[in-house]
Amino acid sequence: MFLKIVYRRNYYIYTTIITYSMEENKYVTIYDIAERLNLATSTISRALKDHHTISEKTIKKVKKTAEEMGFVPNTLAAGLRGNKTKTIGVLIPTVTQPFLSSLISGIEIAAQKSGYTVIIMQSHDSSEEEVNMAKSLYSNRVSGVICSLAMETRDTSHFLQFSNNNIPLVFVDRVPKDFNTFRVVIDNYSAGYKATKHLIDQGCTRIAHLTAGSEFGNLYNERKRGYTEALRDHNLPVDEELIVNLKSVTYEAGVKASNKLFDLNPIPDGIFAPGDIIAVSAVQTAKKRGLKVPEDVAVIGFNNDPISEIIDPNLSTITHPAEKMGKAAAEIIIKNLKSAKQDEVKEITFLNTEVLVRESSARK
Amino acid sequence: MFLKIVYRRNYYIYTTIITYSMEENKYVTIYDIAERLNLATSTISRALKDHHTISEKTIKKVKKTAEEMGFVPNTLAAGLRGNKTKTIGVLIPTVTQPFLSSLISGIEIAAQKSGYTVIIMQSHDSSEEEVNMAKSLYSNRVSGVICSLAMETRDTSHFLQFSNNNIPLVFVDRVPKDFNTFRVVIDNYSAGYKATKHLIDQGCTRIAHLTAGSEFGNLYNERKRGYTEALRDHNLPVDEELIVNLKSVTYEAGVKASNKLFDLNPIPDGIFAPGDIIAVSAVQTAKKRGLKVPEDVAVIGFNNDPISEIIDPNLSTITHPAEKMGKAAAEIIIKNLKSAKQDEVKEITFLNTEVLVRESSARK
DNA sequence: TTGTATGCGTTATCAG
């Protein structure tokens, strides 16, 4: 047993060397390693990061000891000190929607590759919660934020705290109308156009459209615009009674709207739904009423959710590159974190969609 | 313009009062508030927390100014200082599985009620990732951890860092065999028994069982044990050729296993699948082979996933109180964080399951 | 009721 001197903060303590014990109910710090190796904390810190000014030998020794002692860096301290956390905050309506879980998956893949941690928060489509979680992300000093807006959100001023502080902010899919920041979206207009055109190509002439959302979110409006343009381009009338607005994007709302359509005379011979759950509700309502899909009514959905392959008949749909969008969003953040100043012109990334033809719309 | 003295750390700075500007590209701290109000930082800190030693008037003034200046507490600093972060780490295989997204939902509800933040990490059923993310959670100094093990995980020593440091750890659903900590589970044995008995009650006498998982995870084994016990109790033989082991819980694996069963002569007249995706694959495989469900073969799944209501015929299943389990898990953590020392006897919380009879098994 | 001083664990800067 011998004595050694350990420097810690601005005073010295004399202490005896003890064997490190696994029982120790305490976090191991770089002080502990420094003490053990008779080195300065700064040396430890640098060695652990493979700093070039530290000798190979020391690096090896420090790493070995750190491992032995069960050292795990305190990201709070590092974050506080360096004012950066290598954390990406993700603020989305819910994780239960297949599109959004795929989005997360993509974000995580890109984040992990660059050593970033992802923290996910759900707004449950409530503006109030969204405001709180945005504050919480800010409070946690995330390096960047990826967000898909809550359905009810109109005022987006709670995102100013990020842009005002140079924290990269990327909106995905449900993006605000007028916020000068990055956005990753699909071309909803052309997707709506493609879906409608596909039904027209199948011989449908009386095509209904279920739509949703407030005037604020332009996502559904864009799909609707694609729908009406496609009709016009093919000399089909735009019949207001064939356009039904849903209050929410749920199965129940879809059933209600479908019944409304099937009560018409004549019924529509094609339905373009802006989501697979809605499309599924339309298919099942049709079947329940003795209508044949696609013979009596062809149906196409949106998103390519897992259920689209389960339902009988299999659902035609529009593929949405969710995972790619997630990757793209994360990469924008990481890239902009590296370059000191952010791009003045905020880029908009458009990703491709495709018509995926399955049984529910294959009439020929 | 007049001068004031601001105390900061152990030196004093003379500064002029300037109007707070929204353009300021900087985080607002309690120092800034202190400076503005000519108060000590400690007073600000306490006022923001409604400390009883601070006067009503000061509290009001401080809060108002904080609001005006756009102050958001730095959780990193608070966490570092207080050695607690009010954060619950959730480590699960994936967020895309309906059971797990419901679990998250429950965790979030309970966490939010007590002012906790939830951080979610996905192991993607890989042990290696699980080890890394566990370290990352530890590194982030989470207050507690909720985990559902990756399918491949056998060695659970990476969770010792939590239990050794008095960080409450709750395993949910996929729990390890021999780790002395909290666990929230359903009674898989009795659920398996109930499911099998239900098929027997429908008149099935040749009941097959699809099972999965390694010997390590006892979840599927327990369901299987319930299955065999139910058969025995009703004087039905346990036929090894009717028990098929899946490599993974995927649709494809389910199709393969189902085909194996339908190649038998005679085919089974009932199938108990340990998950709805597997059950769906069995139903669809049966239909594809011209078999009628439930007349030729009755099927019951597990979990009550959304697809169980989409497929035709609707799937009978076992309800799994996922959200409740999440809430329970989060509450255990919060409770144990409050009481200084953790319960010596780690509690096991069992939650109820029920047979949900739908078309796929209703023969009478 | 408010103020002073210091540490939490890390890293960057400067000095050997």
Place this chain on the structure above:
DNA sequence: CTGATAACGCATACAA
């Protein structure tokens, strides 16, 4: 190549 020291923002023991 290594060491000493300050600072990040907050909370708390102690002082007044």
